[in-house]
Amino acid sequence: MSGKNASFLINPRAGENTAKLPDILAVLAAGGWKTEIGLKEYGGHIMEQAREATEQKKNLLIAYGGDGTLNQVVNGVMSAKGKRPIVGLIPGGTANVWAGEIGVPADPVKAALTLLNSDVRKVDVGCVFVRSIAFPGEDQPSGASLEKSRKKAAEESAKVRHHFLLMAGLGLDAAVMGNVSKPLKYQIGTAAVGLAAAQELPEQHPYPIEIQSGEAGDSLWKGEAIQVVLGNTRRYATAQRMTPEAYVDDGQIDVCVITAGNPLSTLQQVTSLLLRQKPDNTTAQYFKGSHLRIKVPATIALQVDGSAVKLKDYLSAADYKKLSKLDKEAQEQVFVTYQIDTLPQALPVAIPRAYDDELFEHGYHPEDKQEQITNAESAPSSGQKLKRGLFSRFTKEDDRSVETSSQKQTAVEETLASSEIKQEKISEKREEHQKELSRELPDVMESLSQHGRKVAVFAKAPNAAVSDTYVIAGAVQKSSGQSAPGAVVVNAKTTIFDHHGHYVNDLNAAMQELTEGAVVIVEGKRSKRNVVQAKRIVLP
Structure with a gap:
């Protein structure tokens, strides 16, 4: 994942998410990113900043917060004009569902390193808006003026859209999330959601619902439900998989309807959620679709990615005034x-290279793609094959083809021979360099011990954008002798020694063996972000 300019959008959570800011910025700087910081100051501020950053053509937008913060970034990107930037995440919320889905570490510094070692994948995004609102007696409009008025109101409602990366919900979950105290959530985490659920549960009751196909409006299911979940991904809250067959790149939204039932069926559903981490099939209905319509009473609350959405946001002023009365x-x-609606492959996101692709129906194989491109470039066209196949025995063209093939074979052999000679010369130079290092080693080690910087290693990761390059996060010693959060860049140009003073020529093996808590000594230029470009490094 490469680029130049990043926007780092932070939900400070009363200062909780700013403590590790120097560490994170050092890692991003070591990865080659020039990062601008944006702090949330009021509701909707993150979305505004994400929209502005997109229109300013930032390459990467990083959400630092929970799923609600990520949702704000996604909505800002989707509502902006121009090319959409990559969206990445450093988890700093309560549930952190997306981070759990794709394997981003909970620690913010390790998450920043994981971001450097990620690939860009395009994923689907869900979009929800109000298609219509029907008051009693107005289901069948009578008169041209009334029909025109309703059409105008529907068009006005459709202008307001909310996007979701994870899930949307209608019913109990939305009612609960709408009543969670944010200050309390920052203090006690998911327990605050539990308290809100205990307050809302007695007020909830089954409600009528109809699900229709969005393309034709055909009815798919009609009945009573206690909860509807619209899943672009699988996880729901911290563990349950309400839509266990969902993929984030299949162009469809998975729908789980938990139907109304008796106390026994409700107990079965709760037991299934706790033990199997997914709904019980006997009391749940499942659907898939790219375009769906869901008809529910106006009293049923809606949430997207864990954030409650007000119906007022969708309605025209006239409809909301009428409803309020x-x-x-x-x-x-x-x-x-x-x-x-599903917006297929609409958003580029950062996915860790270590992720197992569980959420992706279509695998990611950049090597295979490159191989296909190479083969396509080297293979003759179908026309060439046809011509040679039909006329090779009857024209001189085949002789020229054979001659050309022979010449190509000779050229390949000459290239290989030349490559072997070059490789031998490189090996000779490397041996000479190692001998020179051995002669100078006492002086080099003494210089490193006197002038090198000690770095207490916290974590490390490859930089996927640059081959043979690693970033080490840790406490970097300054000239004053004090240590501060920083990072070290180690690459193929770095001379590596072990603690015995022996030259190490295997960068990858050396980095794999480097563990948290180890102390290394580095020599190199240090930046304002406390990033050292290691010229030499001594491993423990």
Whole structure:
């Protein structure tokens, strides 16, 4: 994953997510990123900053916070004009569902290193908006003026859209998330969600729902439910897999409807969620679709990626005013039809190279792709094959072809011979360099011990954008003798010694053996971000 300019958008969570900021910025700088910082100051601020960063043509947008912060970044990117940047994540929230899905470490510094060792993958994004709202007696509009008025209101509602990367929900989960105290959540985490659930549960009851095919409006299912989950991914909250067959690149949204039932079926559902981490099939209905419509009462709450969405945001001023005048019982007779669309391959995201691709239906094989390109370039076209196949016995063209093949074979042999000679020369130079190092080794080691910087290693990772390059995060000693958060860049140009003073020529093996807590000595130029470009390094 390569680029130049990054925007680092932070939900500070009362200062909790700023403590490791110097460490993270050092890692990003070591990875070659010039990073601008944006702090959330009010609701919706992250989305505004993400939109601005996209329109400023930033290469990478990093969300530092929870799934709600990530959702704000996604919505900012999707609502902006121009090319969409890569979206990455450093988890700093309560549930951190996306981080758990793709294997991003919870520690922010290790997450930053993982970001450097990631590939760019394009994923689907869900989009939800209100298609229509039907008040009692207006399901079948009468009169041209009324129909025109309803159409205008629907068009106004459709202008407001919310995007989601993970999931959306209708019912209990949205009601709970809408009543969670954020200050309390920052203090006690998921326990705050549990308290809100305990308060909301007695107020919840089954509600009528109809699911339709978005393309034709055909009814797929109609009944009563207690919860609807729309999954672009699989995990729900911290563990449960409400949509266990979902893929993030299949162009479809998976729908799980937990149907209303008796106390026994409810107990079965809870047991299944706790033990099997997915709903019980006997009391759940599943659907898939690229375009869906879901019709529910106006009193049913909606959430996207764990953040509650107000129905007011979707409605025209006239419709919202009309709805507000009704009591709760009357509002339950008002039906809202949500449109849920899948935007396929719409968002480039950073996916760790160590990820097992569980969420991807289509695997990622850059080597295979390169091999296909190489083969396509070297292989003759179908026309050439046809011509040679038909006329090779009857024209002189085949003689020229054979001669050309022979010449090519000779050229290949000459190239290989030349390559072997070059390799021998490189080996000779390397041996001479090692001998020279051996002669100078006492002086080099003494210089390193006197002038080198000690670095207490916290973690390390390859930089996927640059071959044979690693970034080490840790506490880097300054000229004053004090240590501060920083990073070290080690690459093929770095001369590596072990603690005995022996020259080490295998960079990858040396980095693999480097463990957390080890202390290395480095020599090289140090930047303002406390990043050292290691010219020499002594391993423990």
